[in-house]
Amino acid sequence: MPPFFSGPSVPAILALADGTIFKGVSIGAAGHTTGEVVFNTSITGYQEILTDPSYSRQVVTLTYPHIGNYGINAEDVEAAKVHAAGLIIRDLPLLASNFRSTQSLSDYLKAENVVAIAGIDTRKLTRLLREKGAQGGAILTGTLGNEPSVAQAVELARSFPGLAGMDLAKVVTTKAPYEFTETEWQLGEGYGKVESPRFHVVAFDYGVKRNILRMLAARGCKVTVLPAQSTAADALALNPDGIFLANGPGDPEPCDYAIAATRELMAKKIPTFGICLGHQIMALASGAKTLKMKFGHHGANHPVQDLDSKQVLITSQNHGFAVDAATLPENCRVTHVSLFDGSLQGFARTDTPAFCFQGHPEASPGPTDVSYLFDRFISMMEAAEKK
Numbered sequence: 590m591p592p593f594f595s596g597p598s599v600p601a602i603l604a605l606a607d608g609t610i611f612k613g614v615s616i617g618a619a620g621h622t623t624g625e626v627v628f629n630t631s632i633t634g635y636q637e638i639l640t641d642p643s644y645s646r647q648v649v650t651l652t653y654p655h656i657g658n659y660g661i662n663a664e665d666v667e668a669a670k671v672h673a674a675g676l677i678i679r680d681l682p683l684l685a686s687n688f689r690s691t692q693s694l695s696d697y698l699k700a701e702n703v704v705a706i707a708g709i710d711t712r713k714l715t716r717l718l719r720e721k722g723a724q725g726g727a728i729l730t731g732t733l734g735n736e737p738s739v740a741q742a743v744e745l746a747r748s749f750p751g752l753a754g755m756d757l758a759k760v761v762t763t764k765a766p767y768e769f770t771e772t773e774w775q776l777g778e779g780y781g782k783v784e785s786p787r788f789h790v791v792a793f794d795y796g797v798k799r800n801i802l803r804m805l806a807a808r809g810c811k812v813t814v815l816p817a818q819s820t821a822a823d824a825l826a827l828n829p830d831g832i833f834l835a836n837g838p839g840d841p842e843p844c845d846y847a848i849a850a851t852r853e854l855m856a857k858k859i860p861t862f863g864i865c866l867g868h869q870i871m872a873l874a875s876g877a878k879t880l881k882m883k884f885g886h887h888g889a890n891h892p893v894q895d896l897d898s899k900q901v902l903i904t905s906q907n908h909g910f911a912v913d914a915a916t917l918p919e920n921c922r923v924t925h926v927s928l929f930d931g932s933l934q935g936f937a938r939t940d941t942p943a944f945c946f947q948g949h950p951e952a953s954p955g956p957t958d959v960s961y962l963f964d965r966f967i968s969m970m971e972a973a974e975k976k
């Protein structure tokens with residue numbers, strides 16, 4: 590075991606549902622956690638990944654070997670708390686260095702009560718997940734000098750029922766509506782505010798990432814964020830110029846309330862934009878089907894082709910479900926395709942101003958090649974305004 594801390598380290602075990610055991614050291618809270626184990630290939634952005642609500646009930650392993658090297662700051666978060674169920678890494682550097690850093694990754698994980706493990710052969714783990722598919726797993730910590738029980742860790746890993754059929758949007762969503770007008774973070778300048786908004790966007794919060802709201806605000810939108818189970822009537826009562834369907838965790842299929850509201854709002858021809866879970870909800874509301882992927886897409890360098898411009902875009906991705914392109918009805922036009930596996934990445938309705946994207950145009954972390962989709966949404970609201 591390599592020395593991760595100057596002090597003595599607490600042993601921990603990562604067990605997978607298939608019985609594979611990895612031994613490492615605890616770098617977070619004491620105790621145990623279970624969830625679906627997935628790998629993310631981003632080189633930076635561990636704070637944004639940990640706080641992305643779409644990772645609820647998922648234990649994330651990062652393939653980049655050094656995690657924690659720029660510490661923790663208060664700004665690079667996508668939600669008020671950590672949503673990932675746990676963290677698995679290779680190496681936690683002894684030193685965190687960044688002028689914005691106020692805390693070490695390990696102290697942050699402890700403060701957020703997140704169980705995490707280091708010293709894991711994440712290349713081996715990732716190969717296993719690619720071959721066998723994402724699966725249930727558990728991290729169990731021991732005590733100083735005492736390893737946790739292997740049998741207990743395997744039992745915990747097998748107790749995770751899987752994400753299929755799990756509706757988590759209603760679990761992570763905001764309890765009450767709120768308004769959002771903060772623009773993107775300007776280094777050294779703080780956040781800006783939308784002074785006189787051009788458009789009012791009503792966003793359904795299935796687990797929204799803050800950077801999406803910031804990017805809408807930066808384009809002159811006042812955003813009213815509604816709880817996931819709000820109805821179409823709740824949204825219409827706010828007289829919106831546009832509807833936004835957020836990203837979020839879990840399986841889109843059981844989110845019947847979101848599917849019904851989206852169907853009703855699209856029928857009213859209100860400009861609508863969906864990201865990730867929002868894209869899947871729009872597909873279900875249009876009559877298509879979704880499926881569970883083998884190990885999903887989680888990373889910041891996924892090539893996606895825009896079929897209209899033929900341009901290849903490098904995108905940020907985080908999804909384990911996908912829309913089955915073969916089930917898209919005639920009024921849906923495919924706009925984007927993954928160049929990794931040919932899976933559907935985006936479509937637009939031909940009968941109503943609505944479109945969506947499977948990846949993350951807001952990035953955070955990742956490249957912003959697809960940020961033009963936010964501008965497309967603004968153009969759609971402009972066109973509707975002129976009518």
Ligand SMILES: NC(=O)CC[C@H](N)C(=O)O
Binds near residue numbers: 838907
């Ligand atoms: N980032 C997201 O919105 C993820 C959507 C969905 N939970 C999936 O895993 O496919």
